[in-house]
Amino acid sequence: MPGIGRSTAGAILSLGMGQAAPILDGNVKRVLARFAAISGWPGETKVLKQLWQLSEELTPSEHTHHYNQAMMDLGAMVCRRTKPDCSNCPLTTDCQAHSLQQQAQFPGKKPRKSLPIKHCQMLIIHHEDSILLQQQPPTGLWGGLWCLPRLELDACAHQFCQEQLGLQISHHEPQSAFTHVFSHYQLHIQPIYLNIEPISNMVMENPQQVWYKLAQPQKLGLPHPVKKLIDEIRKQPR
Numbered sequence: 107m108p109g110i111g112r113s114t115a116g117a118i119l120s121l122g123m124g125q126a127a128p129i130l131d132g133n134v135k136r137v138l139a140r141f142a143a144i145s146g147w148p149g150e151t152k153v154l155k156q157l158w159q160l161s162e163e164l165t166p167s168e169h170t171h172h173y174n175q176a177m178m179d180l181g182a183m184v185c186r187r188t189k190p191d192c193s194n195c196p197l198t199t200d201c202q203a204h205s206l207q208q209q210a211q212f213p214g215k216k217p218r219k220s221l222p223i224k225h226c227q228m229l230i231i232h233h234e235d236s237i238l239l240q241q242q243p244p245t246g247l248w249g250g251l252w253c254l255p256r257l258e259l260d261a262c263a264h265q266f267c268q269e270q271l272g273l274q275i276s277h278h279e280p281q282s283a284f285t286h287v288f289s290h291y292q293l294h295i296q297p298i299y300l301n302i303e304p305i306s307n308m309v310m311e312n313p314q315q316v317w318y319k320l321a322q323p324q325k326l327g328l329p330h331p332v333k334k335l336i337d338e339i340r341k342q343p344r
Contacts, residue, residue: 112130112158113129113130113131113134115127116128116129116130116174117129117131117174120170120171120174121171121174121175124170124171125170126165126166126167126168126170127165127170128158128161128162128165128174129161129165129174129177129178130154130157130158130161131178131181132181133177133178133180133181133182133185134161134174134177134178134181135148135157135181135213136181136185136187136212136213137177137180137181137185137197138157138160138161138164139153139157139203139212139213139214140185140190140201140202140203140204140209140212140213141160141197141200141201141202141203142156142160142202143202143203143206143208143212144156144157144160144212144213145211145212145213145214146213146214147213147214147215147216147217148213148214149216153213153214180195180196180197185197188210190209192204192209221287221288221290221291221292222290222291222292223285223291223292223293223294224291224292224293224294225258225259225293225294225296226256226257226258226259226293226294226295226296227256227257227258227259227261227263227295227296227297227298228253228254228255228256228295228296228297228298228331228332228335229254229255229256229257229263229266229267229297229298229300230254230281230297230298230299230300230335230339231254231255231267231271231273231300231302232299232300232301232302232339233301233302233317235319235320235321236317236318236319236320237254237317237318237320237336237339238254238255238271238315238316238317238318239252239253239254239315239316239317239318239326239328239332240252240253240254240255240314240315241253241314241315241316248329250327251326251327251328251329251332252316252318252326252327252328252332253328253329253332254297254332254335255271259296263275263278263298263300264278267300267302273302273303274302274303275300275301275302275303276301276302276303277299277300277301278298278299278300279298279299279300280296280297280298280299281296281297281298281299281335281338282297283295283296283297284297284331284334286330286331293331295331297335299339318336320336320339320340323336
């Protein structure tokens, strides 16, 4: 039946119908992994197969409901995920993880997925005591927040400033790159410090752009990487 896996079926058969059937919920996995020092993440097929085999071998043919309930309670209250209460565990004598003093190593943790990496430039366009910020569209990355102009990594910052903003660059200086981690990907940011000639009217008239004063900053919503860069710029003599 949908939603009824092997362990749940075993619990129904043993606890509800008095039949001999093994179980392997999260608590039981932890108890067995420590008891037999089975390394690896239980979500892996190889490790799960080992745990099921051990569960089947240890599950008694009589009074199975008492045994399964005791195993679940043991994992929940004694063989806890953190700070296991080994002094009150009836399995301590034969527990291999306890013998090795490596309880925290079992069961193994889920391997982290390698996140894809995206790249961009962030332009720190500086004039006198201000830097240029642009408001992001309502949807998408940092929707509605104020951000430094962001370009593809291979885009020309000078061309962008001249053609899109009407600004002439007088100084160009790459800053230290860093990575901002999102839940689904990493954003590798290459900040570029740009000093400009006198401001054009085109920039001042755009409601989605503002000159953010470093000494007397406006109250604007800023993404974390932008806050980080602004704080660094404040510390640097220009």
